[in-house]
Amino acid sequence: MRPFDYHRATSSAEAARAVAAPGATVIAGGTNLLDLMKLEVMAPERLIDITRLDLGGIEETGDGGLRIGTLVRNADLAADARVRRDYPVLSRALLAGASGQLRNKATTGGNLMQRTRCYYFYDTAMPCNKREPGSGCGAIGGVTRLHAILGASEHCIATHPSDMAVALLALDATVELEGPEGEGRSVPLADFHRLPGDTPHIETVLQPGEIITAVTLPPPVRGRQVYRKVRDRASYAFALVSVAAVVRMEDGRIAHAALAFGGLAHKPWRDPAVEDLLVGEAPSEALFDRAADRLLADARGQGGNDFKIPLARRTLKAVLADATREAAA
């Protein structure tokens, strides 16, 4: 690991100012950052430790939603009674990710900021436009089992590894940011992560000198919430494909459908056209096939991940069958 200066922040504005400096990086749980620093994939000159700040806690908002402090640990969020009752898809997604030890450390904001697990990003002997802009993409033409089938570019085919973010996206979460003068702004999670394009090293809309302070959930949607994750082993593995669904039925028809996908793209993926196609319709296998056709219309495999196209179809159909059947009961 390269040497760095360690600084313990005393306020969120001070942390934001400190992180505006080139080479400075926020550390919270550290479970991904320290892993990458040991491999020298990341080599920050200065770590800004925000773990002593008052940015934890889960509070109810005035409109009946929840505000989740950025330092709330994944384990605490998954176990929160309100989350288990009103946002079960979020508990399920969190519990499907990582291990008990990691969930005890990993934070809400850190989970959103975690980096891809692309093998070529991790291997400093290989080219990677994310790690070293302009060096090329080692994954294209290489081993691509984990890689994207939607929204990729000729510069990067990496996927976002989070389960939590997929559930948050289906729940229409908002990310709260704070700048160096204490000024805040809110960004819908759908707009927080970026597609790779020709700048895959820029992964979010977070600006230098901004930190995540919280994630806010709108009031819960009635209906059935499902998280289904397909992976190479039964526990403690990243998603090949995951689907988060929030579905409400009325009179045998789909009244609301929010669907988000993990393992498919550089960001948690959501396609409003898929949801529009479902709303107002009675569930049927033909309908679910049309939804999968729409989702995967532009899907493109890289060879090693071609299997994800039929796998995404089957997973989506299984989730829709589950969500519409139980919601109707």
Added chain:
Amino acid sequence: MRTELTVNGTVHVLEADPRTSLLDALRHHLGLTGSKKGCDHGQCGACTVIVDGRRINSCLTLACMHDGEAITTIEGLGTPVAMAPLQAAFVDRDAYQCGYCTPGQICSATAMLDEVAAGWPSHVTDDLEAAPDLSDAEISERMSGNLCRCSAYPNIVAAIRDAAEGTR
């Protein structure tokens, strides 16, 4: 930099490079070699310790970030002559082969049973709002962050069950 850690009830003051992981602080600076370094990347769980009641991977955290906190390692859970129930259960069930992962398994299981007692659900819990039962599937899922390359898993699950049921 100066870091104060309370390890197994004893206060230690550490003067170390900020790069020092909690695991290296315990092993190299304090001589507590029970916590093991397996992968050093948070994938194997051999380094699991309990910090302020929570099980974590001590390899994936900086010692300086734990200034003022209380850490329990395998040495703090019991001794050869006064074993903790989980330690005795592991011996009784022969829940290891080479033993390298065992301190991490036992620290992890100790805190895991507290998580169950607190009602935390897991990936395999059917009802998120009900009190979880401790089926073999639950134990396996909750312990998935601790690998055993000798694959002593059946006996590890049995030992944890024994300790949880108080039969040890």
